Amino acid sequence: EKTYRICCLPGDGIGPEIIAEGKKVLAAVGERAGVEFAFEDHLIGGAAIDACADPLPAETLDAARASDAVLLASVGGPKWDSTDPAAPRPEQGLLRIRKELGLYTNLRPVKIYDALAGASTLRPEVIRGVDMVLVRELTGGIYFGSHERFYDEGGAGVGGAAGQRAVDVMEYREYEVERIARQAFEAARKRRGKVTSVDKRNVLETSRMWREVVHRVHDEQYPDVELEDLLVDNTAMQLINRPADFDVVVTENMFGDILSDEAAQITGSLGMLASASLGDGVSLFEPSAGSAPDIAGQGIANPLAQILSAAMLLTYALDMGEQAAWIEDAVARVLDEGWRTRDIADEGTPADHILGTAEMGDRVVAAL
Amino acid sequence: EKTYRICCLPGDGIGPEIIAEGKKVLAAVGERAGVEFAFEDHLIGGAAIDACADPLPAETLDAARASDAVLLASVGGPKWDSTDPAAPRPEQGLLRIRKELGLYTNLRPVKIYDALAGASTLRPEVIRGVDMVLVRELTGGIYFGSHERFYDEGGAGVGGAAGQRAVDVMEYREYEVERIARQAFEAARKRRGKVTSVDKRNVLETSRMWREVVHRVHDEQYPDVELEDLLVDNTAMQLINRPADFDVVVTENMFGDILSDEAAQITGSLGMLASASLGDGVSLFEPSAGSAPDIAGQGIANPLAQILSAAMLLTYALDMGEQAAWIEDAVARVLDEGWRTRDIADEGTPADHILGTAEMGDRVVAAL
Ligand SMILES: CC(C)[C@H](C(=O)O)[C@@H](O)C(=O)O
Ligand SMILES: CC(C)[C@H](C(=O)O)[C@@H](O)C(=O)O
Numbered sequence: 161e162k163t164y165r166i167c168c169l170p171g172d173g174i175g176p177e178i179i180a181e182g183k184k185v186l187a188a189v190g191e192r193a194g195v196e197f198a199f200e201d202h203l204i205g206g207a208a209i210d211a212c213a214d215p216l217p218a219e220t221l222d223a224a225r226a227s228d229a230v231l232l233a234s235v236g237g238p239k240w241d242s243t244d245p246a247a248p249r250p251e252q253g254l255l256r257i258r259k260e261l262g263l264y265t266n267l268r269p270v271k272i273y274d275a276l277a278g279a280s281t282l283r284p285e286v287i288r289g290v291d292m293v294l295v296r297e298l299t300g301g302i303y304f305g306s307h308e309r310f311y312d313e314g315g316a317g318v319g320g321a322a323g324q325r326a327v328d329v330m331e332y333r334e335y336e337v338e339r340i341a342r343q344a345f346e347a348a349r350k351r352r353g354k355v356t357s358v359d360k361r362n363v364l365e366t367s368r369m370w371r372e373v374v375h376r377v378h379d380e381q382y383p384d385v386e387l388e389d390l391l392v393d394n395t396a397m398q399l400i401n402r403p404a405d406f407d408v409v410v411t412e413n414m415f416g417d418i419l420s421d422e423a424a425q426i427t428g429s430l431g432m433l434a435s436a437s438l439g440d441g442v443s444l445f446e447p448s449a450g451s452a453p454d455i456a457g458q459g460i461a462n463p464l465a466q467i468l469s470a471a472m473l474l475t476y477a478l479d480m481g482e483q484a485a486w487i488e489d490a491v492a493r494v495l496d497e498g499w500r501t502r503d504i505a506d507e508g509t510p511a512d513h514i515l516g517t518a519e520m521g522d523r524v525v526a527a528l
Numbered sequence: 529e530k531t532y533r534i535c536c537l538p539g540d541g542i543g544p545e546i547i548a549e550g551k552k553v554l555a556a557v558g559e560r561a562g563v564e565f566a567f568e569d570h571l572i573g574g575a576a577i578d579a580c581a582d583p584l585p586a587e588t589l590d591a592a593r594a595s596d597a598v599l600l601a602s603v604g605g606p607k608w609d610s611t612d613p614a615a616p617r618p619e620q621g622l623l624r625i626r627k628e629l630g631l632y633t634n635l636r637p638v639k640i641y642d643a644l645a646g647a648s649t650l651r652p653e654v655i656r657g658v659d660m661v662l663v664r665e666l667t668g669g670i671y672f673g674s675h676e677r678f679y680d681e682g683g684a685g686v687g688g689a690a691g692q693r694a695v696d697v698m699e700y701r702e703y704e705v706e707r708i709a710r711q712a713f714e715a716a717r718k719r720r721g722k723v724t725s726v727d728k729r730n731v732l733e734t735s736r737m738w739r740e741v742v743h744r745v746h747d748e749q750y751p752d753v754e755l756e757d758l759l760v761d762n763t764a765m766q767l768i769n770r771p772a773d774f775d776v777v778v779t780e781n782m783f784g785d786i787l788s789d790e791a792a793q794i795t796g797s798l799g800m801l802a803s804a805s806l807g808d809g810v811s812l813f814e815p816s817a818g819s820a821p822d823i824a825g826q827g828i829a830n831p832l833a834q835i836l837s838a839a840m841l842l843t844y845a846l847d848m849g850e851q852a853a854w855i856e857d858a859v860a861r862v863l864d865e866g867w868r869t870r871d872i873a874d875e876g877t878p879a880d881h882i883l884g885t886a887e888m889g890d891r892v893v894a895a896l
Contacts, residue, residue, distance in 0.1 A: 334691035
């Protein structure tokens with residue numbers, strides 16, 4: 161019997177609660193598929209800061225590298241919000257593990273579940289059929305350029321008085337754009353064959369290079385895929401105006417951060433959205449939503465995004481697409497049967513159909 | 529009789545058509561108020577490139593400086609889209625006039641007209657009561673840092689091969705943040721007293737400085753205003769989730785570009801939204817929407833955003849708030865009477881209530 165090592169990073173807030181359900185579902189799938197998942201928990205984020213003052217301990221990184229895949233829950237919370245710039249911050253653990261594992265591709269599928277269409281603040285006829293994937297470059301751009309603060313004796317203060325100056329550098333190399341473009345075109349070939357490449361080429365040099373490289377990769381290797389360019393400001397509009405028109409949307413790190421959250425919100429059911437971060441080695445899978453510290457420890461968080469990120473893990477890390485579909489079908493069935501966690505319930509949901517975190521995990525296992 | 533010199537920049541696409549209606553309405557207001565507006569047309573954008581290969585001719589800039597206010601329509605169009613990086617681009621005219629006139633504050637009111645709520649892709653109960661103003665920093669940040677392209681012999685290509693590298697620099701000085709923060713707090717005092725400051729301080733140094741400075745200005749000078757911080761990715765979500773909660777939203781140039789377009793789209797009636805760009809000297813007023821080259825020359829463009837930008841001109845440049853209210857009331861009345869341009873009409877609009885550009889201008893004049 162084959163054994164896969166899954167490095168689990170519960171992190172903060174609702175993290176430990178939802179990751180337990182991810183493991184539960186994976187274990188059930190393993191039993192049925194005749195493979196074993198060996199889960200190992202490690203620290204990241206605020207939990208790691210509390211334990212050893214480091215949001216990404218070396219031990220965690222080593223364990224991630226030695227695993228077959230990483231399942232992350234979420235990091236951060238007000239406890240670690242500090243005004244001291246030298247204090248370690250939970251998100252640094254996330255940014256560092258992305259960089260250390262070379263996870264340059266972030267895939268965020270954004271899909272409407274018919275049963276949950278009512279949760280969206282958009283009109284039902286506008287979100288009907290929304291099914292896109294955001295492909296966000298994850299290890300370059302302004303996230304990983306230099307970040308500096310200066311104190312200028314003259315010039316930075318009012319009217320040229322002394323004052324501070326802050327500088328962030330956005331940088332892209334040609335090969336970084338090439339490889340993320342290929343990921344987007346490959347994804348499009350498995351979907352509806354259309355890529356929207358987002359940039360701000362009327363202002364940024366990185367965007368002008370982005371557009372040139374994306375078109376070169378397209379023309380040379382993927383002429384069969386339809387390619388359109390859209391400015392980032394216009395994209396922010398069109399995601400609201402005609403979300404169902406998008407298939408694959410590819411963009412750089414910062415634009416991807418903003419647009420993928422916007423696209424996620426359009427569905428109204430953020431607690432359903434998973435993401436995969438891929439590179440040339442070990443991959444990482446996590447829910448799109450955050451650590452929700454306000455409801456942590458209450459057993460009411462929605463574990464479905466975590467469970468669906470476990471499905472993405474099967475597809476992308478272990479080549480077990482068939483088994484991933486079992487999970488996705490089970491989740492759809494549970495929703496169709498009317499089961500909800502609090503965040504995706506509405507007035508029409510009977511009280512006895514509102515489940516806690518573990519109960520929802522159990523339902524998915526039962527539906528497998 | 530007092531005479532005000534209004535520098536008019538029709539620009540490209542529908543620009544000449546809609547600016548004519550802005551002038552028409554201003555002239556009518558002037559007659560009633562006993563002041564005169566002297567309009568002078570000058571070239572900008574693609575029209576200026578065609579005439580003299582420069583998107584902002586010196587003559588235009590001099591005229592703007594010598595005026596009491598600048599009324600701009602819109603710039604750009606596919607005619608001037610070029611793959612040649614050295615070719616002048618229409619938007620450069622816009623970016624340069626902002627910088628040359630020191631227009632560091634961009635105010636974009638985003639408001640739902642009850643009569644047009646049906647045009648939004650958001651549910652009516654979500655957009656009801658939306659009434660915010662985006663305060664975008666307009667002359668700093670990554671827009672005006674250096675933009676460079678390098679060719680590296682080693683490192684930038686795949687696997688360390690030769691390749692290109694592009695770099696954009698985002699920079700803010702303390703006084704730039706101070707003055708835009710003051711604009712936001714001043715605006716909030718005249719409204720509902722709440723400012724949302726948007727940044728990405730978990731990643732950017734400019735954002736960390738931004739947050740510190742905004743809070744210092746708040747604590748020292750505007751403790752009466754309510755201040756909340758929101759990360760840019762979360763803001764992109766909350767604008768869709770609870771748009772009516774926002775009063776004043778202040779942010780840096782690039783985030784402001786993206787979020788103000790997102791906020792505008794939420795209303796569904798982009799053709800209604802005006803903006804003011806203010807500095808320490810002459811100010812500039814323009815519609816939020818673009819040059820719409822696809823419908824240029826047909827006499828069907830919506831002139832209301834241009835007319836409302838003329839109202840903003842009265843308020844901000846000429847201290848004629850009372851007369852500005854005449855225009856705003858007239859526009860609301862015309863809409864309440866059921867008059868529409870094509871872009872804001874719906875199935876319920878009788879064909880004889882769909883007006884052309886000039887007819888709509890005439891209706892507003894009649895309603896004054
Ligand atoms: C926590 C933060 C640094 C992170 C990011 O900006 O990438 C988060 O918003 C995300 O999208 O995963
Ligand atoms: C045309 C472009 C350079 C400009 C900007 O990005 O500022 C436009 O999008 C705007 O918002 O006025």
